[in-house]
Amino acid sequence: xxxxxxxxxxxxGTKCICTLGTGPADVRDQRRLPTTTPAETLxxxxxxxxEWGARHGRLAALGIASFGPLDLDPRSPTYGRVLASxxxxxxxxxxxxxxxxGLDVPLGFDxxxxxxxxxxxxxxxxxxxxxYAYVTVGTGIGVGLVTGGxxxxxxxxxxxxxxRVGRHPGDAWPGNxxxxxxxxxxLASGPALAARAGxxxxxxxxxxxxxxxxxxxxxxxxxxxxFATAPRRILVGGGVATGRPAFLAAARRAxxxxxxxxxxxxxxxxxxxxxxxxPALGDQAGPLGAIALAADALAARSTAGAPRHARG
Ligand code: ADP
Ligand code: ZN
Numbered sequence: 001x002x003x004x005x006x007x008x009x010x011x012x013g014t015k016c017i018c019t020l021g022t023g024p025a026d027v028r029d030q031r032r033l034p035t036t037t038p039a040e041t042l043x044x045x046x047x048x049x050x051e052w053g054a055r056h057g058r059l060a061a062l063g064i065a066s067f068g069p070l071d072l073d074p075r076s077p078t079y080g081r082v083l084a085s086x087x088x089x090x091x092x093x094x095x096x097x098x099x100x101x102g103l104d105v106p107l108g109f110d111x112x113x114x115x116x117x118x119x120x121x122x123x124x125x126x127x128x129x130x131x132y133a134y135v136t137v138g139t140g141i142g143v144g145l146v147t148g149g150x151x152x153x154x155x156x157x158x159x160x161x162x163x164r165v166g167r168h169p170g171d172a173w174p175g176n177x178x179x180x181x182x183x184x185x186x187l188a189s190g191p192a193l194a195a196r197a198g199x200x201x202x203x204x205x206x207x208x209x210x211x212x213x214x215x216x217x218x219x220x221x222x223x224x225x226x227f228a229t230a231p232r233r234i235l236v237g238g239g240v241a242t243g244r245p246a247f248l249a250a251a252r253r254a255x256x257x258x259x260x261x262x263x264x265x266x267x268x269x270x271x272x273x274x275x276x277x278x279p280a281l282g283d284q285a286g287p288l289g290a291i292a293l294a295a296d297a298l299a300a301r302s303t304a305g306a307p308r309h310a311r312g
Pocket of ligand 1: 014140201239
């Protein structure tokens with residue numbers, strides 16, 4: 001028996017990555033396409049799937065990891081659609097209809113951050129843990145949260161990047177989230193840093209006061225995660241956190257100061273540096289997350305009715 005071969009599609013705000021394989025040690029092909037209009041982008045993704053199908057025979061399962069918010073409720077009439085997009089033209093687009101129609105393979109579908117969390121749990125820095133979070137700090141702030149070995153979905157999916165956090169004393173900048181102003185995303189994402197400082201985040205000097213204020217807000221999110229689910233690891237990636245290790249260190253310190261000894265971080269994770277750490281899969285977390293979604297979809301089909309597990 002040959003082992004199953006999966007296709008994974010990661011749809012991002014600026015690019016999409018198509019992956020064929022079974023895991024990080026077995027990526028057979030990977031394609032990168034720009035995210036443009038829905039019609040153009042989805043047709044190009046579909047063409048890659050068809051090419052792979054023609055070359056490798058029927059794929060064992062398809063995983064789709066996308067920017068959102070998404071309708072993830074299979075009983076909903078709008079299941080598989082983009083619910084509220086900041087990306088022009090993508091609102092209400094039927095991703096599943098366009099990408100999976102007629103393929104007749106098990107289908108995994110989730111947000112890009114949830115998929116990245118799955119991949120870090122299976123192959124990356126959260127391997128072996130049933131309770132962890134994956135946080136991305138980039139154009140937005142997103143969190144994939146795993147508790148008891150399963151991704152937290154709630155009624156659809158959670159949006160912890162939009163929680164409100166305590167403000168830094170004396171800081172009254174209103175934030176730039178179009179919905180909430182000073183939620184975490186409105187205070188600590190790349191565009192929030194840029195809006196506050198008047199220059200792109202990547203160009204801000206290490207001494208710019210915007211960093212400390214954003215780190216305070218991100219520390220507030222980390223505090224919330226610690227108290228909500230007692231994670232063993234909080235992996236923080238995305239362009240801002242990855243590009244600025246000092247910013248991540250400042251957020252970690254802000255978290256520890258805010259927790260104030262109420263939770264023993266040594267017991268929980270072996271200390272704050274182990275608890276709040278960089279992810280291991282880098283820019284492959286999302287693409288491999290789509291492969292993990294595909295593998296889980298196949299496993300769920302072969303054990304009908306089985307819950308979605310975060311780790312294989
Ligand atoms: P996305 O969130 O769109 O998937 P990224 O995770 O790469 O993409 O994040 C993009 C954001 O990261 C942009 O706001 C950019 O300004 C910021 N960024 C990229 N590199 C750096 C850096 N070295 N320092 C600070 N910010 C950075
Ligand atoms: Zn918000």
